[in-house]
């Protein structure tokens with residue numbers, strides 16, 4: 001009979017506690033910074049114009065940064081939509097100057113009412129150098145230039161990681177993730193910007209000579225995608241129904257990545273040029289190997305969500 | 306003998322008794338061998354039930370050699386859904402033998418009253434104490450010990466009844482350690498602890514009406530599943546209902562019985578007890594079900610009918626939380642049931658028409674509508690891009706059965722047709738690891754309804770001394786749902802070897818045969834024998850998994866004064882029609898001998914029975930065709946039990 005009494009008591013005590021269900025939406029957000037609004041990152045007043053640059057979270061991050069420029073005539077507070085703007089980010093390290101993939105000519109986007117550009121910072125500010133930008137603005141034949149130092153912060157969201165590599169053709173390439181910013185266990189549209197550095201053909205002119213810092217979007221390439229979970233315990237786990245990255249009309253590369261669960265993932269790439277030549281990346285084993293960390297392609301980006 | 310299938314007869318007197326509030330207390334659940342049994346052991350004594358066993362606890366009942374998705378398993382007509390993706394907790398694991406009065410097993414479409422089915426229905430009927438003209442108390446206490454796994458249990462029942470009021474309660478606690486197989490080896494992770502209690506109260510609201518409320522609370526803790534890579538830390542179920550009954554003295558409708566119910570199940574399995582596992586994993590699951598059952602009994606002359614409305618809403622959630630070897634790393638997470646809602650409503654009518662005094666026609670039909678909604682359908686889209694988030698299915702069912710009695714012989718033939726909807730796992734499951742064939746299973750929201758065509762027949766002979774009954778049934782099942790290897794994706798569970806997706810076979814066929822005989826040699830000496838055979842094949846004539854080979858059981862009961870002696874001998878032949886594709890191998894034949902003896906006496910005017918016996922007397926090492934991962938069954942088990950009634 002004592003057992004019964006004990007059992008009842010146990011029963012009562014247990015009634016008081018349960019394991020909580022996972023809050024899935026909150027779970028997805030744990031590895032992703034919350035604020036993702038476009039906010040002002042640069043404000044300059046020059047030659048009677050106010051020039052504002054907005055970036056996500058009001059910060060320049062390592063990786064792909066979409067930039068929105070607005071130009072306002074301070075005398076009448078009217079926005080200017082016919083300025084010719086150039087944008088050149090420069091990284092100074094010791095005595096050398098480098099740049100990164102960027103939209104040199106920043107064009108007006110009438111639908112949204114701002115000038116739209118991007119900058120793919122490949123290093124954060126610090127030991128790897130300091131960043132600054134050079135801008136030229138031409139309004140009604142009047143040209144002025146701006147130079148200002150900026151701070152590039154570490155990328156807090158691994159889903160916007162980037163990688164750089166030298167292809168078999170000797171060209172330097174950059175792959176920067178643009179989306180999904182906040183992936184979920186689902187089919188995710190994978191978007192990346194792919195750029196190359198164009199070797200200058202002429203000797204350098206007056207600094208900063210844009211021809212020395214020329215980058216362009218890679219045209220017509222294909223990036224073969226094989227996403228895998230790198231953890232040894234996941235045994236090289238992968239997902240089905242992924243789609244390789246191909247270029248869309250706006251210039252970015254689009255594919256589909258399926259994440260079967262949250263956690264660490266590696267996007268393994270093989271990079272083919274427009275003619276289908278393999279320029280970088282290696283095929284990864286597809287075997288399920290529990291206890292052994294999955295081998296990565298020579299070209300990959302790690303993400304986490 | 307209890308444990309046999311209940312005949313679906315609608316004899317007027319019996320029927321009214323069945324719906325009468327003042328129905329007599331039915332017999333205790335007991336088998337030929339053991340007077341105190343678990344629900345599983347009790348079900349196992351039916352020749353149409355077989356079991357998949359993953360350990361010593363919570364066996365998965367298979368009706369007509371079909372897995373539990375194909376049957377409707379209910380408690381007093383209430384749907385309860387297990388919360389384990391690995392089927393650790395069939396509905397039968399949430400009741401206890403001392404709160405059940407009987408189990409109604411109905412084969413095939415004749416069991417459509419409680420919901421759409423293919424193999425039939427299993428309804429676990431709770432004990433109900435009748436109202437009493439004289440106020441009275443009743444009670445029983447049972448206790449026992451089983452040596453092999455050091456299992457002890459205590460069970461108590463108490464009931465009070467008067468003219469207007471009934472109150473009853475039961476409580477049970479079982480605790481067992483690891484069991485030992487026939488080679489004397491301990492089977493690790495086979496322990497369990499189970500606590501179950503039930504309360505009920507009924508009040509007579511009028512001459513012919515009453516209300517009744519019932520609740521069952523069940524807790525299982527620290528339950529090992531030796532055949533699985535995980536164990537159960539805790540599961541709890543709360544099963545509640547309120548019933549209103551109204552009888553009518555005249556008119557077509559003679560009785561009307563309406564029940565609303567609510568039940569909730571939580572199931573927490575993890576592998577903290579398995580340090581050898583590479584990944585630490587928690588897999589909690591929850592189900593919540595609301596429902597309504599309303600049943601009217603209609604009678605006019607030689608025609609009887611039972612009309613039943615059945616509706617429920619269920620939400621099933623299961624999570625998979627994995628921790629990398631470096632525990633400080635973030636958790637990996639996925640839903641194995643992505644918040645799947647199932648809503649079902651069905652109307653059934655079961656008719657019986659006495660054509661002549663010796664022949665009877667039973668026929669009936671049901672139409673159900675089944676609706677599914679997956680909140681996180683994104684998970685399912687990974688394998689089935691664009692699958693609909695919501696899906697509505699119509700589930701018809703019809704059957705007819707003709708019975709003829711000729712002298713001591715009786716014959717019946719019948720046929721049926723019915724649909725069933727895929728289960729939550731079959732439709733929406735996501736990387737559910739099946740440790741039997743070692744594949745991760747993926748559900749498919751686009752699966753078609755499974756459509757069953759069945760024929761059945763029986764022939765019997767019955768005199769006072771001899772009973773012989775042979776039954777056959779044959780199912781032809783279109784769109785038979787089963788897992789097939791997918792050529793995409795890779796396993797998620799590290800023990801797994803690949804990914805299987807639930808797919809529909811063109812068809813599968815199942816044949817079941819049983820022969821039950823009993824013979825009373827003298828008043829005190831009875832012999833019983835049972836033989837079953839089944840065969841299941843897929844569209845390519847390959848074997849279906851978990852089909853019981855030829856099995857036999859023979860038992861003798863002898864009664865001498867206050868003593869009873871029983872012995873039974875049972876076994877399966879070798880499973881030669883096994884299915885390697887589903888992880889089966891040839892299971893050798895086995896046979897087991899059990900013996901028991903009991904003595905009945907009065908203890909302070911209380912009827913008391915003591916029993917002692919041994920199962921697997923010769924300590925055979927064996928495992929059956931349906932033992933998950935070929936885990937060995939229990940070796941010799943000496944049991945004792947005591948039952949006192951007051």
Ligand SMILES: [Cu+2]
Nearest residue numbers: 389391393574
């Ligand atoms: Cu479980």
